[in-house]
Amino acid sequence: MTRRGAIPPVLRRALAAPGGRCYRHCDRPIRTRRLASRLPGAWQVRACPSGVVSVTVYTEWTRRDPTKAVREELRRWTVPASLVRRWDLRLATRHGPELGRAAERFLAAQRPRRGVRVVYWRVYPFRGRDGKERRLFVCARTAHRSPVFFAALSSGPTPECPVCARRR
Amino acid sequence: MAKPVAPTSSRRPHRLTIVLAPWCPHCVPLSVTNGRRLAKRLRVPLRILDIDHRAQEKAADRLVRAYGDGAPDYLIPQVFLEWTDGTVEHLLTGFSEQVPRTARAWRDLFASDWLRSVVKAVPR
Numbered sequence: 193m194t195r196r197g198a199i200p201p202v203l204r205r206a207l208a209a210p211g212g213r214c215y216r217h218c219d220r221p222i223r224t225r226r227l228a229s230r231l232p233g234a235w236q237v238r239a240c241p242s243g244v245v246s247v248t249v250y251t252e253w254t255r256r257d258p259t260k261a262v263r264e265e266l267r268r269w270t271v272p273a274s275l276v277r278r279w280d281l282r283l284a285t286r287h288g289p290e291l292g293r294a295a296e297r298f299l300a301a302q303r304p305r306r307g308v309r310v311v312y313w314r315v316y317p318f319r320g321r322d323g324k325e326r327r328l329f330v331c332a333r334t335a336h337r338s339p340v341f342f343a344a345l346s347s348g349p350t351p352e353c354p355v356c357a358r359r360r
Numbered sequence: 361m362a363k364p365v366a367p368t369s370s371r372r373p374h375r376l377t378i379v380l381a382p383w384c385p386h387c388v389p390l391s392v393t394n395g396r397r398l399a400k401r402l403r404v405p406l407r408i409l410d411i412d413h414r415a416q417e418k419a420a421d422r423l424v425r426a427y428g429d430g431a432p433d434y435l436i437p438q439v440f441l442e443w444t445d446g447t448v449e450h451l452l453t454g455f456s457e458q459v460p461r462t463a464r465a466w467r468d469l470f471a472s473d474w475l476r477s478v479v480k481a482v483p484r
Binding site for chain 1: 428429430431432433434435450451452453454455456457458460461465466468469471472473474475
């Protein structure tokens with residue numbers, strides 16, 4: 193571990209949530225992808241193979257509430273930034289007893305005590321002015337330094353990321 | 361942030377509360393069933409606060425904002441243990457990733473050192 197707030201392997205294992213299917217979109221298996229960021233915690237985006245985001249998860253081992261920093265980071269990654277709304281960010285605290293014995297004992301032995309704080313960003317499908325349904329997509333191509341979140345029509349071919357489109 | 365606490369001679373578990381909504385698959389039946397089981401092990405009554413029920417919503421909001429994971433549209437379920445000395449301990453918040461992950465959290469809570477120590481100290 194190098195950064196304060198980074199998630200040690202014992203907690204990373206305890207917090208893992210593999211599996212799941214893309215709900216009400218394509219029913220294909222969800223892939224979990226890690227994202228790099230300047231924040232000390234760990235980012236994961238759970239998305240289907242087409243890029244439809246189920247949920248984006250930020251986890252930090254800390255006493256403080258990281259929601260504000262998470263919101264700022266997400267606004268930098270999202271086109272337009274107004275897609276990141278306060279009420280779509282939800283905080284969860286993991287104390288230890290609900291994480292399995294290894295994580296419980298690890299957290300109980302730490303001084304000062306800190307829990308694990310998780311911020312979920314979930315954008316539910318919404319209708320645009322044209323009445324068509326839109327969902328949140330993510331493009332994590334290495335062509336841009338950070339991931340790009342954007343909203344697009346959920347039916348039809350996989351939409352192109354606005355940053356990639358600008359570069360062509 | 362709440363930390364796991366154990367009973368002493370002057371304090372015992374008093375009541376278990378689950379903040380939930382009936383349409384949430386992490387809540388019903390999963391957390392209601394497990395909440396009943398946990399309340400039985402702790403020998404305390406179970407209180408359910410339904411956020412869609414106007415009168416219960418206010419109590420739920422107060423509990424979550426004061427002791428739980430507050431947010432403009434907070435996560436459910438959230439589980440709290442109230443103690444006889446007035447302290448309130450936040451035990452669990454549902455895992456937004458998927459329902460089986462919340463089920464695993466309940467299983468881990470039942471197998472935890474914390475629960476063992478609390479149950480051991482609760483007078484029969």
